[in-house]
Amino acid sequence: MSKLPCQKKREIFDNTSRQNEAKAVCAGCHALTSCLKTALANDERWGVWGGLTPNERWQLTHKDGSWIDYRGTLRLPCGTETSLKRHRGLREQCAVCEEADRRRRLDVEHALPGGGSRSGAQLHRMLGEEPCEACQMAFVEAAKLGHASRRAQVAA
Numbered sequence: 001m002s003k004l005p006c007q008k009k010r011e012i013f014d015n016t017s018r019q020n021e022a023k024a025v026c027a028g029c030h031a032l033t034s035c036l037k038t039a040l041a042n043d044e045r046w047g048v049w050g051g052l053t054p055n056e057r058w059q060l061t062h063k064d065g066s067w068i069d070y071r072g073t074l075r076l077p078c079g080t081e082t083s084l085k086r087h088r089g090l091r092e093q094c095a096v097c098e099e100a101d102r103r104r105r106l107d108v109e110h111a112l113p114g115g116g117s118r119s120g121a122q123l124h125r126m127l128g129e130e131p132c133e134a135c136q137m138a139f140v141e142a143a144k145l146g147h148a149s150r151r152a153q154v155a156a
């Protein structure tokens with residue numbers, strides 16, 4: 001019996017940074033469908049099987065936002081403080097978790113007595129939006145105070 005394409009190219013399938021090459025090899029494999037079914041049945045968390053990466057296979061049957069990272073580890077959905085801490089601990093960048101963190105911090109600023117703050121204005125801008133009225137007013141007030149204190153220093 002002839003070898004399967006992946007058996008002839010083990011060096012590609014054993015290297016997680018070459019997953020696109022592995023998927024291209026699978027695309028021409030006669031056993032792709034049965035291979036994918038077996039990988040799904042075995043909950044295979046490592047390597048390309050049946051033309052899909054571990055995370056792509058996971059996404060076929062899980063719609064809760066969970067995902068599989070390149071280590072084969074199951075990860076919680078993005079957007080929570082826990083997920084952000086995990087990313088930071090692993091030195092990963094995640095735009096979804098960073099944006100969710102800015103939104104949480106903005107909620108804190110909006111809960112202040114004036115309904116906004118200078119920091120809130122900065123957070124709005126970091127989120128790519130214009131500051132709300134309360135944050136804009138707080139920003140202008142803080143700028144006025146800054147000018148006044150500098151004038152006082154110059155006059156002293």
Ligand code: SF4
Pocket residue numbers: 004005006007025026027029030031032033035036048049050051
């Ligand atoms: S589909 Fe499965 S058997 Fe075929 S090359 Fe890919 S991993 Fe190997």
Ligand SMILES: [Zn+2]
Pocket residue numbers: 077078079083084087094095096097098
């Ligand atoms: Zn994330």
Ligand SMILES: [Zn+2]
Pocket residue numbers: 110115116117120121124131132133134135136
């Ligand atoms: Zn605001």
